[in-house]
Amino acid sequence: MHRWAAALVADRATARPPFGDPPEPADDELVSWYRDSHRLVVDTLAAAPADLECWTFHPAPNPSPPAFWARRQAHETAVHRHDAESARGREPSPVARDFxxxxxxxLLRGFHARDHSRLRSERPRVLRVRAVDAGPDAVWTVRLTAGPAMTVRAAEGxxxxxxxxxAGQLYLALWNRTAIPRVTxxxxxxxxxRERSGI
Incomplete structure (x- = not known):
């Protein structure tokens, strides 16, 4: 994914490029291949002008397409770091609160606002999500209908x-990596x- 995103930004692609065949590095080359991929996307995004135009795939607020891809790749890396550390039997690294x-x-205002999201309900429902350690602004109201979810960052209604x-535990729980800390x-x-929010 890092190499795909780096190429998309470097080429200023205006439509979704194909993924192509997945790479198959040898087991003993996998870590160095991943490090090279990570360095490539970091360097590409650092060099991209803020006003660069390229394709993005969801409407979550971002100041520019390069900022969209920096954010997306950071969260992609964090979630899969948790997966890798868990698979090795290690205590996963904590996720910083603001991140x-x-x-x-x-996730709420970007991924689940898309037509692809399966987070729907035939009967209108209202769900609140709250990060209890991150202040009064870290709360979202998710309105579920038969269409894509509508989410506002506020305790609305x-x-x-x-x-x-x-926040760190809730982040992983909402990505379906751990149990939701508290449900009321x-x-x-x-x-x-749990059943419908998978990406």
């Missing part, structure tokens, strides 16, 4: 259920999240 809040925002916890209200909404 986690940004990732929750991207009454919610039927709330998913909450420290209608537990059916938490189940709906």
């Amino acid at each position: 986690a809040v940004d990732g929750i925002d991207e 009454e919610a039927e259920a709330e998913l909450s916890g420290p 209200g209608d537990a059916e909404l938490a189940s709906l999240w």
Whole structure:
């Protein structure tokens, strides 16, 4: 994914490029191949002008396409770092609070605002998400309908259920890597999240 994103930015692609055949580095080359891929995307994004135009795939607020890709690759890396550390039987590295809040925002107002999202309900429902250690602005109201979810970053109106916890734990839980730290209200909404929120 890093090499694909780097090429997209470097080429100023205005439409989604194909992924192509996945690379197959040898086992003993995998770590160095990944490090090279990571360095390539970091260097490409650092060199990109702020006003560069290229394709992006969801409407989460970002000041520019390069900022979109920097954010997306950072969160891609963080979630898969957790996967890799868990697979090795290690205690996964914690996710920093402010970074986690940004990732929750991207997930709720970006990924789940897209037509591809399966996070829907035939009956209108309202879900609250709250990072309890990140201040009053770290709260989202998610309105579920038969169409894409509509999310605002505010405690807006009454919610039927709330998913909450420290930002770092909540971030991983919303990406379905760990259990949701705390569920209050209608537990059916938490189940709906687990069943339909996969990206």
